[in-house]
Structure formats: C-alpha cells, structure tokens
C-alpha cells in the first residue's frame with residue numbers, strides 16, 4: 001500500500017509513521033505533503049529519503065476548493081492508497097473528504113467523541129477528567145468524527161497543565177498511529193485499543 005502523510009508542523013507523528021514502515025510492513029511512504037513551507041517535518045522526511053511537496057494554503061486565501069484542487073493534483077502525482085493526516089491543521093471540505101473516504105485517517109489528541117476541535121488537553125483538565133488520550137479515526141465530512149480505528153489512554157494527573165498532558169498523550173500517539181496504520185494497510189478495520 002502507498003501512503004501519503006499530510007503535515008503542517010513538526011511532524012512527530014509523521015516520523016513515527018515513517019519509521020514504522022519497514023521490513024514486512026504492508027505499506028510504504030510515497031509522499032509527505034505540507035500546507036506550510038516552514039513545517040519542520042519536511043526536513044525530517046527528506047532526511048529519510050521520502051518525497052516531499054508543499055502546497056501553501058495562503059495564496060489561495062479563502063478559496064478552499066482551489067487549495068484542495070492543488071492538493072489533489074499533487075496527491076494524484078504520487079497515487080497513494082492511504083492518506084494519513086498527522087498534525088495537519090487545515091479543515092478539508094466534504095467534497096475532498098468524500099473523494100478519499102475510506103482511505104484517509106487522522107489522529108486527534110482526545111478520546112473521541114469527547115473534545116472534538118482544538119484545545120483538547122485544557123478542556124479535559126478543566127472538566128476534571130481522570131483520563132485523556134488520543135484517537136485515530138477515518139476522516140469523514142464532519143470534523144473529528146468518523147469510525148474510530150484506535151485509541152490510547154493516559155491518566156490526567158493532579159496539577160497537570162495542558163502542556164504536560166499534551167506531552168504524555170503525544171508519546172501514546174506515536175505508538176497508536178503506527179499500530180493502526182499497519183492493521184489498516186492489511187485491510188483490517190478492527191479498532192486498536194492500546195493498554
């Protein structure tokens with residue numbers, strides 16, 4: 001299976017995905033694509049000999065469909081079977097998502113369906129939750145919705161700050177996403193629930 005990874009920032013999830021696709025793994029990375037020319041993940045991808053591309057969203061201003069047409073053109077050049085959104089911070093239209101439905105994954109730093117959207121760790125702390133975590137799900141037209149393919153849980157500790165909790169969750173993201181991608185690439189849709 002050919003995998004394209006979309007990023008906007010440091011790409012720590014991208015790195016864990018790239019480093020997992022070795023040996024007998026059913027998937028290979030064919031592209032790392034960023035909307036942000038400054039994304040730190042681009043250099044990490046190049047250092048791993050993975051093709052990279054940038055489609056800067058800013059020249060498209062509010063014209064989301066035109067931005068997505070440029071994304072689509074770049075993706076078609078590499079013909080991925082699976083797209084992994086990994087710290088990709090642009091909302092995708094229903095049209096784009098429908099085209100890739102059933103072939104596009106995302107990782108979200110909360111135990112969905114709780115805390116869709118942003119500031120997930122601050123919200124979990126504010127709510128007094130005993131635990132938090134991350135979710136990998138299939139991307140559908142509704143933001144941070146879609147069939148859950150895996151989750152990992154961490155405790156919320158007394159005096160936790162959003163930054164401390166984010167760091168604890170990120171460690172689990174780096175375990176969860178590679179585990180889900182391997183199972184997904186084998187055609188197995190059973191959720192991965194990490195202890």
Ligand code: GRF
Pocket residue numbers: 007008009010011012013014086087088107108109134170173
């Ligand atoms: C992570 O919290 C991830 O859950 C969210 O973006 C953050 C940064 O991800 N999607 P990365 O380090 O760029 O992979």
